[in-house]
Amino acid sequence: MTQINPIPALKSSMAVATPDCAGCPIRHRAVCAKCEADELAQLEEVKYYRSFEAGQTVIWSGDRMDFVGSIVSGVATLTQTMEDGRRQMVGLLLPSDFVGRPGRSGAAYDVTATTEIVMCCFRKKPFEELVATTPHIAQRLLEMTLDELDAAREWMLVLGRKTAREKIASLLSIVARRSVLADQASLKDGVVFDLPLTREAMADYLGLTLETVSRQVSALRRDGVIQLDGKRKVMVPDMGRLMEEAGDDSDGGFLG
Amino acid sequence: MTQINPIPALKSSMAVATPDCAGCPIRHRAVCAKCEADELAQLEEVKYYRSFEAGQTVIWSGDRMDFVGSIVSGVATLTQTMEDGRRQMVGLLLPSDFVGRPGRSGAAYDVTATTEIVMCCFRKKPFEELVATTPHIAQRLLEMTLDELDAAREWMLVLGRKTAREKIASLLSIVARRSVLADQASLKDGVVFDLPLTREAMADYLGLTLETVSRQVSALRRDGVIQLDGKRKVMVPDMGRLMEEAGDDSDGGFLG
DNA sequence: CGCAGAATTGATACATCTCAAGCTGGGTGG
DNA sequence: CCACCCAGCTTGAGATGTATCAATTCTGCG
Numbered sequence: 001m002t003q004i005n006p007i008p009a010l011k012s013s014m015a016v017a018t019p020d021c022a023g024c025p026i027r028h029r030a031v032c033a034k035c036e037a038d039e040l041a042q043l044e045e046v047k048y049y050r051s052f053e054a055g056q057t058v059i060w061s062g063d064r065m066d067f068v069g070s071i072v073s074g075v076a077t078l079t080q081t082m083e084d085g086r087r088q089m090v091g092l093l094l095p096s097d098f099v100g101r102p103g104r105s106g107a108a109y110d111v112t113a114t115t116e117i118v119m120c121c122f123r124k125k126p127f128e129e130l131v132a133t134t135p136h137i138a139q140r141l142l143e144m145t146l147d148e149l150d151a152a153r154e155w156m157l158v159l160g161r162k163t164a165r166e167k168i169a170s171l172l173s174i175v176a177r178r179s180v181l182a183d184q185a186s187l188k189d190g191v192v193f194d195l196p197l198t199r200e201a202m203a204d205y206l207g208l209t210l211e212t213v214s215r216q217v218s219a220l221r222r223d224g225v226i227q228l229d230g231k232r233k234v235m236v237p238d239m240g241r242l243m244e245e246a247g248d249d250s251d252g253g254f255l256g
Numbered sequence: 257m258t259q260i261n262p263i264p265a266l267k268s269s270m271a272v273a274t275p276d277c278a279g280c281p282i283r284h285r286a287v288c289a290k291c292e293a294d295e296l297a298q299l300e301e302v303k304y305y306r307s308f309e310a311g312q313t314v315i316w317s318g319d320r321m322d323f324v325g326s327i328v329s330g331v332a333t334l335t336q337t338m339e340d341g342r343r344q345m346v347g348l349l350l351p352s353d354f355v356g357r358p359g360r361s362g363a364a365y366d367v368t369a370t371t372e373i374v375m376c377c378f379r380k381k382p383f384e385e386l387v388a389t390t391p392h393i394a395q396r397l398l399e400m401t402l403d404e405l406d407a408a409r410e411w412m413l414v415l416g417r418k419t420a421r422e423k424i425a426s427l428l429s430i431v432a433r434r435s436v437l438a439d440q441a442s443l444k445d446g447v448v449f450d451l452p453l454t455r456e457a458m459a460d461y462l463g464l465t466l467e468t469v470s471r472q473v474s475a476l477r478r479d480g481v482i483q484l485d486g487k488r489k490v491m492v493p494d495m496g497r498l499m500e501e502a503g504d505d506s507d508g509g510f511l512g
Numbered sequence: 513c514g515c516a517g518a519a520t521t522g523a524t525a526c527a528t529c530t531c532a533a534g535c536t537g538g539g540t541g542g
Numbered sequence: 543c544c545a546c547c548c549a550g551c552t553t554g555a556g557a558t559g560t561a562t563c564a565a566t567t568c569t570g571c572g
Contacts, residue, residue: 080409080412082413083503083505084503086417088412088417103402108406108409109409132391135388135391135394139394142394145401145405152408152409152412156346159463160344160463161342161344161463163559164560198517198519199520206416207415207417208560209562211563212560212561215560217519218519230569231519231568247340249339420528454549454550454551467528467530467551470552
């Protein structure tokens with residue numbers, strides 16, 4: 001089903017087409033961020049690129065996983081599904097995020113590409129050995145896992161205690177902040193970014209129905225908190241206002 | 257406010273009164289689980305015990321943290337609070353769980369003792385150095401963080417998609433499983449354990465109001481899924497039944 | 513152009529929240 | 543020793559936010 005492209009056939013982005021760590025767009029933020037040249041060389045021996053189309057499933061929960069890796073470009077999601085079909089997204093994977101758990105054989109969640117994505121994969125066994133022998137990799141992996149844990153806990157507050165409107169505002173606010181970090185967006189007087197999620201995906205993330213998501217997005221637009229351009233582009237004229245709507249303290253260290 | 261007891265004054269448990277790693281009840285499950293004798297010796301140099309009474313706050317969110325550590329006995333909680341007072345519990349800390357984040361100066365959450373607890377604390381600075389130089393500690397910390405991340409993600413499903421009744425059943429089921437692991441409970445035909453949480457704390461964990469928690473606990477008792485003995489002791493005659501009520505797949509690998 | 517997937521909007525149902533009384537049990541002081 | 547007290551808990555009745563069911567209306571694309 002999932003075809004393997006050791007050297008990915010990319011449509012547009014040539015930057016990733018050359019699988020050389022030096023020019024990698026996520027070099028300084030991914031699991032390899034702390035690596036020295038020799039350590040990178042070791043990683044390059046067990047690495048390969050793989051791309052997935054929008055909508056494609058990267059791994060099914062429970063499947064054997066023979067690789068771990070980083071998102072190089074695009075957006076993927078981590079979801080959990082109950083027997084009766086109820087679904088909850090438990091992670092939003094953006095460029096530089098890590099996929100997979102060293103030391104576990106099977107995938108714990110469904111991983112799905114929501115846009116076309118390119119992944120930098122490492123064969124699992126040798127990568128685990130590198131984690132054990134290369135402190136720079138182990139340290140970075142710990143840092144990233146701790147960050148993910150914080151993000152998951154922030155999300156628990158969103159899911160457990162926030163209203164539908166606050167949930168939408170929280171999601172937009174988080175994606176906006178990460179977009180600015182990745183410099184994929186501009187900050188001028190406002191912030192503009194792509195939100196590559198359908199209403200249904202947003203609902204799965206927020207523990208809502210897609211109808212409620214639609215209503216609340218419309219309400220935020222009516223109230224001037226956000227502007228929409230087409231289906232995917234979001235403009236936030238005033239980040240402070242958005243974060244107020246999210247129920248977060250004033251600026252959360254984002255501005256100033 | 258928080259008094260320091262380098263050698264804790266314990267009422268009953270003499271096992272912990274001697275701060276010697278060899279006889280430590282969490283020796284094989286805590287952050288030190290993988291350490292060799294020499295590594296333990298290094299840890300012992302920067303470790304001290306500290307105890308907190310039930311209800312006492314261990315750390316306030318935002319406070320400077322000069323230590324990290326393990327829960328030796330008792331139960332503590334990690335909570336997040338919004339400006340308007342809404343609260344969400346984001347972690348339940350049981351014996352062997354780790355408190356604090358290496359590499360961060362301030363606490364991100366409120367940590368509160370819900371029973372009397374004993375902590376094995378490590379001075380933060382030297383502990384961070386040990387993490388950097390002792391792979392066995394760094395590896396174990398990564399393992400534990402990954403486990404916590406999984407737990408947080410499981411909790412996201414509970415918060416986002418489960419009904420009030422399923423939420424209660426999920427909480428009981430999780431505490432029951434951990435109690436069995438810690439052998440603090442018996443399994444015979446059923447499972448018995450202490451639930452050291454008030455209705456309000458349960459509500460904060462589950463994203464419910466305390467009234468809804470009370471109603472659903474009563475309903476589960478009426479339906480014979482659980483039995484209560486006093487305010488804290490819970491009996492589960494049939495774990496499979498409880499897990500069905502939680503919406504989890506049949507036995508989740510717990511039985512058989 | 514016209515189709516299909518995605519999004520919006522409306523009307524109603526229902527689970528949980530909110531507000532408000534009581535209850536219970538363990539500790540305390542008269 | 544018993545009455546009181548109080549935090550924690552239970553129960554009830556009504557309010558409300560979100561889900562559910564059901565049409566439409568967009569939007570991109572073949």
